[in-house]
Amino acid sequence: MPSNTNSSPENGANAIQLSITEQPIDYNALTESVRSNLCGAVVLFLGTVREVTGDKKTSSLEYEAYEEMALIELRRLIETAMQKWPVKKVSITHRVGYLDLGEIAIGIAISTPHRKEGFEAAQYLMSQIKETVPIWKKENWTDGSTDWVHPEK
């Protein structure tokens, strides 16, 4: 396929871009991939590695994914979001492996005609991702201990 997929930005086939990667997340590419003349709003969310949680300090994080299912589940969540809000394009990348402080664990970019629905859909996707997408986080604390993180419920 010789054509550059970026040359047809309104093409529905490009509406969803998903990846799970060991490489640092290029949020510029993520944001650019959702821009559209049909949209007045782009919302980008980055989840980054925070140093302090309560009275503990993180030295690094480790993420593991069941990649095959994670991609299926992400697509399912996006399709649900697209039924609830007039979302035009969504790009989501989740990083796996070791992450240092400040690095980006997840990037989600979304474009919508107006801002309200963009914020709502981005928040919906983030909260659903944390509920159902099979990816796990392990904290490596500065005191040498490690914890697989369990959601506070």
Add this chain to the structure above:
Amino acid sequence: MPSNTNSSPENGANAIQLSITEQPIDYNALTESVRSNLCGAVVLFLGTVREVTGDKKTSSLEYEAYEEMALIELRRLIETAMQKWPVKKVSITHRVGYLDLGEIAIGIAISTPHRKEGFEAAQYLMSQIKETVPIWKKENWTDGSTDWVHPEK
């Protein structure tokens, strides 16, 4: 002052960055400017020039600012947001002059310890900006007519 202000990213003096510019908005720089090891969340919002509004089509937009007051008012809104939410850093750029379809009129980047407060603060800032910051938008429609936009109230 020979030191690069970016070299001390946790410095409170860099917590707020504002600009009004005729140049295209570099949202990558905007996002990067708010990243912090103290934060687990970065929210970037871009307001872009949408082609279609109702049954009219935009050919271009023109923004005018009362720049001096706009910067004062933006800072005031951010300080209010920082009292409501644990916002660490905010960078906002608004473009003025002629904008083509798809170009970015406003970029706002914000970092917070957790995502909920980041989304809330970004939404608050955007809705307040549209209420009180002295910047005006003129629509140049494809039919040759022009309109100064008035908020729907």
Add this chain to the structure above:
Amino acid sequence: MSDPIQITVLCFAGLKEKIGTSKFSFSLPVNSSCANFKQRLVTAHPEAKVYSSHLLVARNGSYLNDSDIINNQDELACFPPVSGG
């Protein structure tokens, strides 16, 4: 009766286009309120009437209320409802 006060008016956006200038001097009776100012501005510039009930007025970067008193030598920024973002 006191002499009128002199102020400077800055206009923006649609108001500037209607009036045809972005900065001009304007006279007001002493103790005029912001509401009095807006009324007199529209009387002097009827082409701005379309904005009359929605005009915003600011002094030194802060919005004025209708009851705020205008002082001699004030520089007042005057404009339609904002629409940035």
Add this chain to the structure above:
Amino acid sequence: MSDPIQITVLCFAGLKEKIGTSKFSFSLPVNSSCANFKQRLVTAHPEAKVYSSHLLVARNGSYLNDSDIINNQDELACFPPVSGG
């Protein structure tokens, strides 16, 4: 009585570390439900007990309910509550 069915179990994250392997074969009585499977898994691997009431099970990329029936040759992914993002 029917022969037991054979399934493949994929483990992830903390569960994989507890059990010490990411993929293994497992036998179940015919007509076992997903709840039965989880119970037997923890009985066979008591080191995974810490997760027992929270284990999630998926087949072909979809989550199973406790009442879903496990079939012969199923590949079941089994893991603790997710914590990505």
